[in-house]
Amino acid sequence: SEYEVRVQASNGHALSAGRMTARRTLEDIPTAPVNISIVDVTSTSITISWLQSSIPNGIVFIYEIRLFGVDSVNPVSSEFFGYLILNTTETMIALLNLVPFSNYNVQVRGKTNAGFGAYSHGNNIKTLEDSKFQCTYL
Secondary structure, three states: OOEEEEEEEOOOOOOOOOEEEEEEOOOOOOOEEEEEEEEEEEEOOOOEEOOOOOOOOOOOEEEEEEEEEEOOOOOHHOOOOEEEEEEEOOOEEEOOOOOOEEEEEEEEEEOOOEEEEEOOOOOEOOOOOOHHHOOOOO
């Protein structure tokens, strides 16, 4: 963040005119992105969007998306059967080539020159059934 500061001297009777000077704080890691939203879900893809946090602590120049596949056979165990890390400069991404009718957990975090911030809360999303396996009865 950039701030303008005026320094003035006082002798108890009057203030000097002072001088304005601009100062910038150092960047820090960003807080987690917010409002992770599901834009679209198909049998093999999930599209999500998010908002930069209200406290970016600098310029967020990349987002990292972490996608976990959650074991749909035993969801109570919360075991993961794989994960994927993707990077983007946008605040929306399509996650492709997923397994139909499977549970996924998605998290997003941002990066400034100071490094990566914390991941967002995980969003659980299930891909749709693959239509080629659906039967039509006449």
